Amino acid sequence: MDEDFVVKVTSDLIKINSQNPPGYTKGVVDYIKDLLNDNGIKFEIYEFEKNKQNLIAKIGNGSPTLILNGHMDVVPPGDENKWIYDPFSGKIVDDKIFGRGATDMKGGLATILVATLQLSDIIEKSTGSLIFVASADEEVGGHAGMQGLVKNNLIKGDAALIAEPSGYNRVSIGEKGLCQTKILTKGIPSHGSMPLLGENAILNMYKAINIAKETIDELNSKIIIPNDVEFAIKETSKTYESVIKEKKLNISVEDIEKQLKSVSFNPGVIKGGSKINMVPDYCELELDMRTPPGCKCENVRNLLKNKLNGIAEIYPIDTSESNFTSTEERITKIALNSVEKILNKKPELHIESGATDGRYLRAIGIPTIIYGPGELFLAHSYNEYVKVYDLKMALKVTKNIITEFLNIKSS
Known part of the structure; x- marks a missing residue:
């Protein structure tokens, strides 16, 4: 199971049509089940609305416990004539994998799934535990997905990483x-x-x-913006610079910063x-x-x-309500250090302008970060893609976050 495996899994997941509505996730769950079974990893399936399945797998029984989460549903492709390739082809061209959900977030889901599979043996032998959660319904509010799991007390852990598209060199700590x-x-x-x-x-x-x-x-x-997120907002606004230039918008980075505040x-x-x-x-x-x-x-x-x-x-x-995780939290520090260690560059902090399933986890006191491959600006767009390089880098960083958080010493 080499690093190219995450590319195959991403492409495979894109090929499974899980657009929401209707948001049926059985096809994705069946694919994940097969991989988990092949690796001897136990799981449970929960359904709060017909055909919207959620899957939870747990490795280990100790402490600390880290939650990895990704949603399986994607938004509809819209006018398919505006796509270069079939939106559910998962076609790989040069360094890009095309298709609906490539960025949001079949790529991120593949990253945490492959990380779970590759690290399962050493996690089993460690003193910590890992919970992998593939959730439904995020694109329409998460009521039959993460919100349902939280309401039914099925999610417990010391911290969480959601693999939404932050960008492989960026860690998101909150949302409006x-x-x-x-x-x-x-x-x-x-x-x-x-x-x-x-x-x-x-x-x-x-x-x-x-x-x-x-x-x-x-x-x-x-x-008045809390000091904890003031810097993250300033960093976030800079990421819009390329979009402003590309779309020739008559706004500035300062305008974006003001909007985020x-x-x-x-x-x-x-x-x-x-x-x-x-x-x-x-x-x-x-x-x-x-x-x-x-x-x-x-x-x-x-x-x-x-x-x-x-x-x-x-x-x-x-x-x-708006929610965020402090930069002083252990998961945040480990994520930032992991990005710097693997990529050899200073990581960027980010704040989401929209809502994620992180709101449900933070609401029950679980410190949560967003870290995953892809650029948010590509989400929900025609000709959505994720870069192969981004996937591989995000996988390396994610695996480092897991081992550091669970106190697993590298051999």
Whole structure:
């Protein structure tokens, strides 16, 4: 089982269609089961929603315990005519493996799976233990995946590594919170030729959006970022430099840094009215806000409720608070040292702008880092790929993290 094995596993996993929806993971689980069985590793399968299987394998019974996690579902490929190769081909061209989920995150899943297989014998003989978790449903919130596993007390450990695409030279220690909110405005219907006789719910929504945006802008001027993540945010903003140049965006790295430190404001869906010649009596907006560390979603919603009192109603859609793992945690230090040791270069710290399954682990007190191959900018894109070099380097770093955390001495 040489280092090229991780390339084969990545390609094989991409070939298994696990797009979500519907998010069925049995095909991926069956593939992983065969590899675990071949190596004598025991596992359990859990299902909280039909056809969305989760797999947990454990090696060793001692302490400390390190959790390795990767999700098996991927987003749909979209218009397949826009792909150079079949999105489920797993085609290897030069130094790249193409396909939906290559970066997010069949490559990362392959990395932790191969690391588990290659180190299983020495872990079994060590005083520590390793838990491998292949979870479902992450792309639609993780409710039938990691959240379900956590709710049922099936996940316990001293630290966790999630192999989402951080970049092989980067360690991510936190993420912004999810504060998805519905704004509802009402009106009085009348004939469209005489709007004075009614009240237009869409115009009321226009007013509500402006007030909400002004409220969030004012809030952002007062947010104080914890010192632990201030540096990580600055490092993260630099990673966007290549994207800004490639897409010729009229923004700066400083703008990105400011955004990461702020509550983002994105009206994503709006519905209102039923006929062009009627004054609409109903309008609703789905607002996606992401909160930085140091800012709670509940406080943001309460602020909006107060400002929009008498104008609009506010309802939660989905919530998870911003969360991060301290740079002083043992898992963080080991990960950073491992990157530097294997790559011979200074590692970068990173903060996720979106949500990961790390939120569920941190919520139960498990220090969690994100480390895996691939560039986040390629996730969910057409012609998604992961580089072979990145896979091999991430595998080496991951194996070093495991052995260091479990106190396994190199022979």
